[in-house]
Amino acid sequence: MADRTDENTLGGRIARYAKVGTAMGGLAARVAGERFLGIKLEREAHAAELREALGGLKGPLMKVAQILSTIPDALPQEYVQELQQLQADAPSMGWPFVKRRMQAELGPGWERRFASFERTAAAAASLGQVHRAVGLDGRPLACKLQYPDMQSAVDADLRQLKLLFSVFERYDKAISTRQIHDEIAERLREELDYAREARHIALYRRMLADEAHVHVPEVVPDLSTGRLLSMVWLDGTKLLTYRDAPVEVRNRLALHMFRAWYVPFYEFGVIHGDPHLGNYSVRPDGDGINLLDYGCVRIFPPRFVKGVIDLYTAIRDDDEELAIEAYRTWGFADLRRELIDVLNIWARFIYAPILDDRTRTIADGKVGAYGRETAQTVHAELRKVGGVEIPREFVFMDRAAVGLGSVFLHLKAEINWYRLFQDLIHGFDADALAARQAAALAEAGLG
Numbered sequence: 001m002a003d004r005t006d007e008n009t010l011g012g013r014i015a016r017y018a019k020v021g022t023a024m025g026g027l028a029a030r031v032a033g034e035r036f037l038g039i040k041l042e043r044e045a046h047a048a049e050l051r052e053a054l055g056g057l058k059g060p061l062m063k064v065a066q067i068l069s070t071i072p073d074a075l076p077q078e079y080v081q082e083l084q085q086l087q088a089d090a091p092s093m094g095w096p097f098v099k100r101r102m103q104a105e106l107g108p109g110w111e112r113r114f115a116s117f118e119r120t121a122a123a124a125a126s127l128g129q130v131h132r133a134v135g136l137d138g139r140p141l142a143c144k145l146q147y148p149d150m151q152s153a154v155d156a157d158l159r160q161l162k163l164l165f166s167v168f169e170r171y172d173k174a175i176s177t178r179q180i181h182d183e184i185a186e187r188l189r190e191e192l193d194y195a196r197e198a199r200h201i202a203l204y205r206r207m208l209a210d211e212a213h214v215h216v217p218e219v220v221p222d223l224s225t226g227r228l229l230s231m232v233w234l235d236g237t238k239l240l241t242y243r244d245a246p247v248e249v250r251n252r253l254a255l256h257m258f259r260a261w262y263v264p265f266y267e268f269g270v271i272h273g274d275p276h277l278g279n280y281s282v283r284p285d286g287d288g289i290n291l292l293d294y295g296c297v298r299i300f301p302p303r304f305v306k307g308v309i310d311l312y313t314a315i316r317d318d319d320e321e322l323a324i325e326a327y328r329t330w331g332f333a334d335l336r337r338e339l340i341d342v343l344n345i346w347a348r349f350i351y352a353p354i355l356d357d358r359t360r361t362i363a364d365g366k367v368g369a370y371g372r373e374t375a376q377t378v379h380a381e382l383r384k385v386g387g388v389e390i391p392r393e394f395v396f397m398d399r400a401a402v403g404l405g406s407v408f409l410h411l412k413a414e415i416n417w418y419r420l421f422q423d424l425i426h427g428f429d430a431d432a433l434a435a436r437q438a439a440a441l442a443e444a445g446l447g
Contacts (some may be wrong), residue, residue, distance in 0.1 A: 037344055057333045075409045092121035092129045093147065101145050105228040113223060117143070118426035121216060125278070127191055127295070132233065140233035142218065150192055158185050174382035176389035179331075183392040187273060191295035194229040196446075201231070203444035204272075207264045213252075213259040213288040234290040236281025243410060254413030256289045258373035261404055266309075269437045275403030277410075298396045299446075302430040302437065303329055303392070308397070309425055315344070315351050323347075331391025338385040342378060350401050353417035362408040371402050415443040 008207055098119065102110045106188070111117060114133045121129040128146040135141050147153075165177040191195055198219045205216045215234055223230035242253060257280070264270040272279075272298040281290045307329030314323035327343060349371065353362050366373075382388055408415075441447040 009057070015403060024104075064356045089148050095119045097148075098145065101148065102228070105145075105225045106223065114141075125293075128227075133230070134229075135220065135223070139220075141223070142217070142231050144194070144221070144229040144231070144235045146192070146194065146227040148428065154188050154192060158188065173387040176387060178389065179392045180390050180395055183395045187296050187298070187396065190297075193226060194224065197229055197294050198224055199445045200297045203270065203440055203446060204264065204291065204294060206440050206443055207268050207270065208260065208291075209322060211259055211263060212258075213256045215283065215288060215290045217290075217292070234281070234292070236290045237284075239277055239280060239282055239289075239407065240400070240410060242282060242286070243412070245286075247412070247414060250411040251413050251415055252287060253282060253289060254408050254411050254415055255420070255442035257407060258415075258417075260289060260291050261400060262421075262424055264392060265300075266428065267433065267436060268282065268431055268440055269302055270440075271298050271300070271307050271400050272296070273298045275400050275401060276406065296396070298393075299394060299437075299441070300397070302434045303398075304393050305433060306428075306430045309428055311347055312351050312354065312421075315347050318356055328396055332394075333389065336385070339382075339388060342381040342385055343388075345381065346374065346378045350398075353405075354421035355418065357416065357418040359414050359416045362386050362405050362413055371405060 073187070073354065098121075102117075106113060113136065115136055115138065117133040118131050120131075122132045122142070123130040127150055131143045131145065133141040133143050158181070162181055165181055169177060198221070201217060201219050205218070208214050208216055217231035217234055220230040220232065242250060260280075261272060261275065263274070272291065272294070274293060279291070279293045282288070283290065286386050307326045310322055310329070311326035313319065314326055320340070323344065324340060327335055327340070332339075332343070352364070353360065356364075438447065
């Protein structure tokens with residue numbers, strides 16, 4: 001059944017444009033004024049105003065804020081910090097909303113299809129909220145219900161994001177955001193399709209079937225639709241509760257996280273593109289992780305995975321020709337000498353832990369936000385050499401690397417990352433990966 005509020009309505013778009021446009025337009029104008037006219041901007045105060053103005057909105061703006069935090073200098077840090085709080089502070093929708101939405105998805109007698117269904121949401125996120133329930137078979141369930149009018153929200157927010165990007169590019173030519181915007185748009189629109197997310201979950205259950213310490217939820221198809229996703233509940237606690245656990249416990253959790261992300265990538269060419277702290281939890285026994293939320297999944301062609309390994313080899317062996325070929329494979333164009341030198345700064349940072357055959361922390365004793373100092377250096381150098389257009393396929397791969405690095409930094413994990421990586425890529429064969437990928441995608445209904 002369809003709910004009319006899910007249509008991409010003109011009224012929904014106009015209402016969204018009005019509120020998002022006012023807030024984001026104010027941000028663009030103030031930042032542009034600071035850069036062009038020397039107008040002093042009290043960034044912290046205005047960033048807080050921006051969050052307050054947008055705080056009542058549901059939708060992709062919260063996801064966009066997380067993504068922007070990994071693009072060097074796309075927004076001043078004060079804004080990124082405030083916008084990231086939108087997701088953490090998002091209030092849940094009330095019971096009258098839930099009843100209407102559940103009836104729209106499962107029909108008038110929807111409550112009889114559950115042994116129980118909690119009225120208060122267990123979690124509220126950017127595109128939907130999660131309710132605990134119990135199935136008629138007695139299994140505990142997590143029911144993820146999409147908010148109304150999300151198609152209008154996505155359309156409006158992406159238009160405003162494009163406007164904001166264009167303002168920044170007028171005064172800063174370091175990074176062309178065209179392909180970044182296109183990639184964000186495609187992934188966000190996919191996240192609206194919960195039936196697709198169910199297929200992503202099936203894919204991950206196949207890819208991680210041999211990983212005993214990584215747990216993927218099981219979908220309940222009879223209680224799921226395009227805007228309702230019902231899964232068997234996975235018990236767990238927040239990862240950060242283990243920050244002060246014994247080092248061997250933290251190391252085990254980091255190992256499980258590493259394999260949860262990179263076994264799918266190096267064996268199947270697939271990556272979970274949303275590695276923030278809310279998307280995984282630690283099992284009750286403390287020796288396993290739950291991998292949650294499969295809306296943002298990126299499938300790469302085998303050539304891209306080979307390019308990642310080729311660039312590692314090029315950096316390790318100081319092989320300039322192989323590095324150039326790897327960058328071309330990733331989609332970088334106009335590879336001038338100066339640009340290659342700048343790209344290599346970032347590559348050496350990303351690959352540093354897996355070039356070093358010893359036990360170490362991911363940042364090797366450095367303090368501060370993971371990658372921020374290097375990102376600022378790269379951004380400044382890109383301005384000097386005339387800028388770069390970031391290829392679409394690079395966006396979420398880079399985000400995963402930085403996001404996971406931040407997780408490992410929080411855990412203070414001490415691991416031989418080099419050995420973990422070598423175990424993953426040993427005997428790599430792009431043709432074999434292509435065959436595994438095709439079989440796994442077909443089995444999950446994504447082929």
